[in-house]
Amino acid sequence: MNIDLTGRTALVTGSTEGIGFGIAQSLAKAGASVVINGRTREKVHAAVARVGAKARGAVADLGTVEGHDQLVAAVPDADIVVSNLGIFQPSDFFDTDDATWDRHWQVNVMAGVRLARTYLPIMEQAGWGRFLFLASESAFNIPVEMIHYGVSKTADVALARGLAKRMAGTGVTVNSVLPGPTLSEGVEAMLKSERAKTGKPIEEVAAAFVQEHRSSSIIRRAATVEEVANMVVYLASPLASATTGAALRVDGGVIDTLM
Template sequence: MHINLQGKTALVTASTGGIGFAIAKGLALTGADVIINGRSDSSVDKALARLREAAPQATLSGIAADLGNAEGAGILTAALPVVDILVNNAGIYKLADFFEGDDDCWEDHWQTNVMSGVRLSRALVPAMLERGWGRVVFISSESARNVPADMIHYGVSKTAQLSLARGLAKRVAGSGVTVNSVLPGPTLSDGLADMFEEERARSGKTLETLTTEFVMTHRPTSLIQRAATVDEVANMVVYVCSKQSSATSGAALRVDGGVVDDIL
């Protein structure tokens, strides 16, 4: 299968590192014009420099905006050109016991993980409908279906994304615009690497070994028995954004390594 997205413009939110950056790179390598987003000009500039090295032929740009509030979403949408592909990757997570997490914790997760996608989809999808083609992807999590006891607020926000994506897919049915969710499991992203940096230095173990131990301890149902790479997650997203994926809409597509123990 050869995916060619030349002539299409893609926005990937929170794409200065981790899964978001891998998605932006994957889309750029298919020929799409890619707009990356981060919270600061410096993070966007650094990511653009890295991305230009990985995809020197691509047309790239970046917009700094914090999508954790309506103002930031407005700054981003006001600066955008016409967008054909929207990847709602912006998200936060924080360990907090249910009985200790306050309203601010819940509100922060809701605004970033859910409302950022609501606001951007509301602003950008109407033009996709007019053109008769578009792709919207929400980056959810296996935690949407396997809600973690130590991050109930996070799990709830990720489950809400599935409802949002499914409902929006129904709203745009038959239009040529598809809406899907992708659910990563444990992934060797920048955040996970940072979490193990001190242990790696202390133990001398490789990052891959430490993350595998983490997966087998905390996600023992994993069928691949390791963390996924960011590129493995990005591969699924790039496909869902492609012209070849036109019969897939309203789906929750797992890249969780089989962590969620069911057949659906």
């Protein structure tokens, strides 16, 4: 299977590190011209330098309307949009205030809503496009330790499904990708104290976390960012032309369902 995205422009939000960076790097390797987005100029420039000549940067905080407008001014069109930007913050439901709920909603949901409202009509006019939402297995397995996060990811899956139907017959596909526990910088930071306490390699600490907190995992470890990126690159390609409105799992089997 040969995936060639030469001539395509791909915008990946929240892509200075973690899953987003892995996706941007993999899309560039497949030939796409990639736009890396982040909130700070320093991190964006560093990520662009790591990807190389196929990448350029766009500094904007997409958790705000102003940040969205700033991004669109810098990137007026794109063939592929990966709405990857997301935050998570463990917090018991009864301790989670309105500000935390609103921040997760603005970053995890509304940033993607605004991007879709802007770029989907451009893709429709071109007769081709790929729009992807990075959701999570937490969209279906709502984590009790961060219900607010799970709810926002369920919204992403529903949004992708609705938009896919809205774009029917246009040559534009819309899908969501559901990673499970993934060994990104964010997860490494979350497990930092446990790693320091045990002295074990981060992969072993992450595997222990998965087995304790996501016991339905079939691979019984955290995925790598590259494993998630592989799914995204396929969905972003012409080869995935018959896949739309789908929630594609890269969750290691955590979601216990036949679908």
